[in-house]
Amino acid sequence: MVMVQRMISGLESVPLMAIIFFMASGILMNYTGITKRLLAFAEIITRPLPGALAQVNVVLSVLVSGLSGSNIADASMQSKMLVPSMVKKGYDRAFATALTATSAIITPIIPPGIALIMYGYVGNVSIGQLFMAGVLPGLLLAVLLMVFVYFYTKKHNLETEKKEKATAKEFFLGLKDAFLALLLPIGIIGGIRFGIFSATEAGVIAVFYALILGLFVYREMSFKNLIQSLVETVHSAAGILLIIAGGTAFGWALTMEQIPQQMTSFITNFIGSPITFILIILLFLLFIGMFIEGNVAIIILTPLFIPMLADYGIDPVHFGILFILTLSIGTITPPVGTIMFVTSSVTGTKIEDFVKASIPFIIILVIACLLIAFIPQISLFLPTILN
Numbered sequence: 001m002v003m004v005q006r007m008i009s010g011l012e013s014v015p016l017m018a019i020i021f022f023m024a025s026g027i028l029m030n031y032t033g034i035t036k037r038l039l040a041f042a043e044i045i046t047r048p049l050p051g052a053l054a055q056v057n058v059v060l061s062v063l064v065s066g067l068s069g070s071n072i073a074d075a076s077m078q079s080k081m082l083v084p085s086m087v088k089k090g091y092d093r094a095f096a097t098a099l100t101a102t103s104a105i106i107t108p109i110i111p112p113g114i115a116l117i118m119y120g121y122v123g124n125v126s127i128g129q130l131f132m133a134g135v136l137p138g139l140l141l142a143v144l145l146m147v148f149v150y151f152y153t154k155k156h157n158l159e160t161e162k163k164e165k166a167t168a169k170e171f172f173l174g175l176k177d178a179f180l181a182l183l184l185p186i187g188i189i190g191g192i193r194f195g196i197f198s199a200t201e202a203g204v205i206a207v208f209y210a211l212i213l214g215l216f217v218y219r220e221m222s223f224k225n226l227i228q229s230l231v232e233t234v235h236s237a238a239g240i241l242l243i244i245a246g247g248t249a250f251g252w253a254l255t256m257e258q259i260p261q262q263m264t265s266f267i268t269n270f271i272g273s274p275i276t277f278i279l280i281i282l283l284f285l286l287f288i289g290m291f292i293e294g295n296v297a298i299i300i301l302t303p304l305f306i307p308m309l310a311d312y313g314i315d316p317v318h319f320g321i322l323f324i325l326t327l328s329i330g331t332i333t334p335p336v337g338t339i340m341f342v343t344s345s346v347t348g349t350k351i352e353d354f355v356k357a358s359i360p361f362i363i364i365l366v367i368a369c370l371l372i373a374f375i376p377q378i379s380l381f382l383p384t385i386l387n
Contacts, residue, residue: 011245
């Protein structure tokens with residue numbers, strides 16, 4: 001009876017409503033016509049670069065992640081939109097699929113990432129600060145991927161012909177079409193920073209914003225689309241909330257047995273250096289991410305790690321970004337890689353081909369994790385200057 005009570009009480013939280021609202025806004029955005037406008041803008045930006053279509057794949061992930069907060073949704077959408085076009089341009093299907101899957105990992109750490117809200121709620125960490133902290137790491141990962149794509153396409157002679165840069169007129173026309181979409185994440189961060197609204201209220205505003213764009217500005221959302229998007233939201237939110245309910249009860253059981261305190265005492269007795277601690281945690285999370293779904297791992301592991309951070313002088317906001325990004329690597333690795341299976345299924349790629357093609361991307365992700373781990377200002381710069 002107590003376990004059931006704990007599960008229910010774990011869902012009685014105002015911050016958790018932000019997850020549902022941001023999920024709803026992201027799904028509604030898919031029916032507003034915003035995605036195709038963002039795609040057109042991404043194509044304008046990347047046109048002169050070698051491997052322009054592959055570069056679009058990365059840039060679009062950054063732009064779309066500020067709307068949906070769901071990496072699986074982004075990966076599925078871009079697999080349908082971009083991979084067939086990339087294959088026609090001569091890209092290997094497995095490479096295109098692996099790139100799409102990897103670029104989707106940017107989504108959880110760019111606001112309003114669902115994982116950021118879950119970590120903030122479970123660890124009692126400011127969701128507003130986590131939103132600000134995720135921006136630069138997300139952009140860092142995008143830059144690393146774009147640099148790799150540049151050299152890969154040069155080596156394989158893919159889309160290397162010279163193209164004219166977009167004219168100022170084209171750029172500003174594309175920006176005008178995409179501006180309303182780009183305004184959302186900026187508005188969310190700014191509003192939270194200046195105390196205009198909380199993260200949950202930002203979610204409500206995002207839903208209204210999506211409805212206004214779809215119904216009155218672009219007028220591309222029908223009543224049927226609206227009902228369909230609400231049903232999708234219910235299905236997606238139910239899965240997340242069940243995980244949170246179970247995880248809350250599990251966390252209560254761990255606390256009752258004083259597992260976090262015992263683990264903190266055990267680890268701090270054997271590991272004195274913060275650097276050693278971070279490296280061990282990175283390896284642990286890389287391993288765990290291969291076998292446990294990311295949202296489940298956040299719910300279970302956050303209460304275990306948070307008490308240890310103070311002993312090593314690690315900021316919980318900085319650790320949250322590192323924690324979520326490292327766990328996300330597991331989404332493109334077997335045996336439980338959710339994004340790996342989704343993208344491979346959509347594009348018709350064999351899992352073994354995907355695994356081979358994903359090796360350089362996994363190396364890039366590990367490099368990004370190490371940079372974020374040992375240069376805390378990448379995560380903490382915006383929260384510090386905007387505090």
